[in-house]
Amino acid sequence: MLTIGSHMSIADGIAGAAQNAVEMEANTMQIFTRNPRGSGYRACSEKERERFDAIRRENGFGPVLAHAPYTMNLASARESTWEFACMVIREDVARMDALGIENLVFHPGSHTGIGVCAGIENIIRGLDQGITGRERITVLLETMSGKGTEIGASFEELKAIRDGVSHPERVGICLDTCHVFSAGYDIVHDLEGVLEEFDRVLGLPLLRAIHLNDSLAPFGSHKDRHAVIGEGQIGMEALLGVLEHPRLKNLPFYLETPLDDGGHKREIRMIRQQLGEADPVSGA
Numbered sequence: 463m464l465t466i467g468s469h470m471s472i473a474d475g476i477a478g479a480a481q482n483a484v485e486m487e488a489n490t491m492q493i494f495t496r497n498p499r500g501s502g503y504r505a506c507s508e509k510e511r512e513r514f515d516a517i518r519r520e521n522g523f524g525p526v527l528a529h530a531p532y533t534m535n536l537a538s539a540r541e542s543t544w545e546f547a548c549m550v551i552r553e554d555v556a557r558m559d560a561l562g563i564e565n566l567v568f569h570p571g572s573h574t575g576i577g578v579c580a581g582i583e584n585i586i587r588g589l590d591q592g593i594t595g596r597e598r599i600t601v602l603l604e605t606m607s608g609k610g611t612e613i614g615a616s617f618e619e620l621k622a623i624r625d626g627v628s629h630p631e632r633v634g635i636c637l638d639t640c641h642v643f644s645a646g647y648d649i650v651h652d653l654e655g656v657l658e659e660f661d662r663v664l665g666l667p668l669l670r671a672i673h674l675n676d677s678l679a680p681f682g683s684h685k686d687r688h689a690v691i692g693e694g695q696i697g698m699e700a701l702l703g704v705l706e707h708p709r710l711k712n713l714p715f716y717l718e719t720p721l722d723d724g725g726h727k728r729e730i731r732m733i734r735q736q737l738g739e740a741d742p743v744s745g746a
């Protein structure tokens with residue numbers, strides 16, 4: 463069965479988020495590690511952690527994905543910005559690992575003028591002070607659309623980051639369908655070719671998660687504008703091709719489409735119907 467969920471609010475705590483995911487017939491979820499626009503977080507009690515574990519176990523959850531805040535920029539040349547990002551990644555790797563969350567994804571960052579190479583060096587130093595190598599969690603680099611001076615719009619840049627860190631075995635990749643499309647990887651007409659290139663540059667075993675989004679912006683536009691599945695420039699047919707691909711179909715998929723929980727519930731149901739899967743709740 464497909465492992466799919468959407469980005470969930472942690473306003474009700476992590477166990478509450480998992481319970482809300484169950485109610486939308488999802489079997490995984492993505493959550494922010496902390497306030498995505500600030501830096502605060504609420505500690506998770508032992509009781510809540512146990513409830514979170516029980517919900518995941520009883521509902522056959524696939525890997526849960528934690529997303530680091532957008533405000534962190536490990537590529538930054540500004541000392542205070544870089545140090546803040548270092549603190550966030552260090553704390554969040556430890557916190558999410560302690561919760562038994564399988565993967566933590568972050569945006570590699572924007573070099574803001576110092577150049578890709580210097581930006582990548584900063585990212586590597588930042589990851590090295592945050593990953594001890596003793597974790598079970600895997601830190602995922604997200605494929606980006608390449609807006610502005612964003613790093614990570616090419617598989618080669620992601621490979622350079624992973625190759626540079628002290629614990630590459632703890633680093634994998636999260637592929638965002640909207641981002642790769644707007645970055646210029648043609649998953650609509652040549653998914654096979656894109657996956658071959660991923661495999662050649664990075665190796666497909668490094669791919670651990672997929673952000674499943676349609677794109678409002680056209681191919682190669684380097685714009686990051688998510689659309690509802692089937693309502694964007696990628697379209698239903700191509701996204702079903704991603705979901706059904708033999709090398710991808712066992713990965714966990716996370717929706718970040720512009721919908722509320724009710725909308726995501728309908729979107730998940732629609733995707734399962736398109737794939738010919740039985741409704742996991744009614745058993746129909």
Ligand SMILES: [Zn+2]
Pocket residue numbers: 529568569604
């Ligand atoms: Zn992201």
Ligand SMILES: [Zn+2]
Pocket residue numbers: 638640641686687688
């Ligand atoms: Zn995006």
